[in-house]
């Protein structure tokens with residue numbers, strides 16, 4: 001064994017994910033070494049606070065509070081960027097890539113915002129950039145799109161891509177708790193981002209959707225060209241309606257490409273999904289992705305979307321691929337073919353909608369509301385009135401026939417200005433995915 005080539009790995013960021021990677025490589029080193037024919041050395045790790053207690057044992061001599069020193073250490077061939085964010089993480093990534101190293105990342109915000117620059121730095125300097133853990137935690141969806149499904153064009157990809165939000169919604173459904181209470185737990189379990197608003201406001205899902213859209217279609221879709229909404233306004237009233245009506249509420253990313261016109265649309269929003277769909281039954285921290293290919297048909301992927309071990313599994317799979325490549329001379333890998341699909345403006349995205357609002361419980365209110373929906377040509381499919389928490393008020397739930405974002409947003413804006421509407425109406429999407 002001592003004659004094996006040595007591959008030195010540096011871990012920048014020894015938090016939730018970094019410690020998972022350290023733990024599992026340490027535990028299963030012999031398996032990886034015999035599979036790869038190389039000796040894996042966890043050479044150095046960096047953190048922000050050297051005094052913080054860690055769940056893995058790392059000797060002092062291997063620890064640093066300078067991620068750049070780890071990333072540029074000449075003895076290290078593979079750098080794992082597990083810091084997060086788009087500042088220090090970007091500097092460290094580019095510095096390592098410019099030295100021809102391979103960088104492995106779980107950082108979806110960075111890939112989404114700086115992907116082209118980072119990929120170019122890898123290409124131009126003979127290294128590689130791997131990011132399997134950046135989308136859907138432990139599910140190997142990037143490999144599936146890049147390799148297993150390469151024969152296909154993708155009309156629709158939709159998925160639950162944020163473990164924190166799915167965990168929160170599931171617990172709201174099962175235990176009737178409110179979202180801030182459950183968010184605390186999700187943080188303690190290591191699911192949430194350092195800035196948790198990225199999770200609950202939908203931005204983390206949008207970053208992941210952008211990466212999937214690029215891998216599937218070769219087009220970078222910036223988050224400003226998407227509809228992005230989070231889960232912070234969901235209440236028990238919405239969950240109850242969904243349950244009674246045969247739906248589950250999921251924060252869904254939907255990536256649609258019209259295979260005739262080529263137009264690409266991406267949205268992220270809490271959505272009523274029929275219980276008959278597999279993804280409606282994907283709960284807790286699990287993620288699920290449905291990929292419809294024109295050759296294969298629909299394929300569905302389910303697995304833990306966040307947390308130390310699931311994410312470490314994806315990072316280690318990249319490390320193993322990177323070592324196998326290194327040992328074979330680090331040849332370049334095929335990249336997605338760049339293709340600029342025209343982007344569908346967010347306001348043109350079509351669908352059916354759910355609107356919930358509290359109104360004063362007085363005569364003529366329904367007429368006022370229906371005059372607004374009529375003005376914007378939004379056709380009501382169903383209407384329910386339920387008791388509201390407030391005195392002399394009722395809670396109205398409307399569902400609509402097919403409309404579009406522009407019309408429904410104008411409707412919501414107008415409704416919220418009516419004196420009889422108490423507070424901002426809540427808007428959800430309704431998906432059938434039967435077409």
Ligand SMILES: NC(=O)C1=CN([C@@H]2O[C@H](COP(=O)(O)OP(=O)(O)OC[C@H]3O[C@@H](n4cnc5c(N)ncnc54)[C@H](OP(=O)(O)O)[C@@H]3O)[C@@H](O)[C@H]2O)C=CC1
Pocket residue numbers: 012013014015016017018046047048049050052065067081082083084085088106107108133134137190191192193194305306307308311
């Ligand atoms: N947690 C999860 O389930 C998943 C996370 N990811 C992604 O993985 C990455 C890491 O996430 P996670 O492990 O949860 O994050 P943590 O906050 O747990 O860990 C971040 C690590 O980076 C260090 N660090 C943070 N800022 C700096 C800085 N400015 N300079 C030097 N070191 C710094 C921290 O040091 P210290 O420990 O001293 O504070 C810590 O060791 C992120 O990109 C995240 O989006 C992806 C999939 C799942």
Ligand SMILES: N[C@@H](CCO)C(=O)O
Pocket residue numbers: 134135136137161162163164165191192193199204305306307
């Ligand atoms: N905060 C993210 C981590 C995994 O990317 C989530 O909850 O899905």
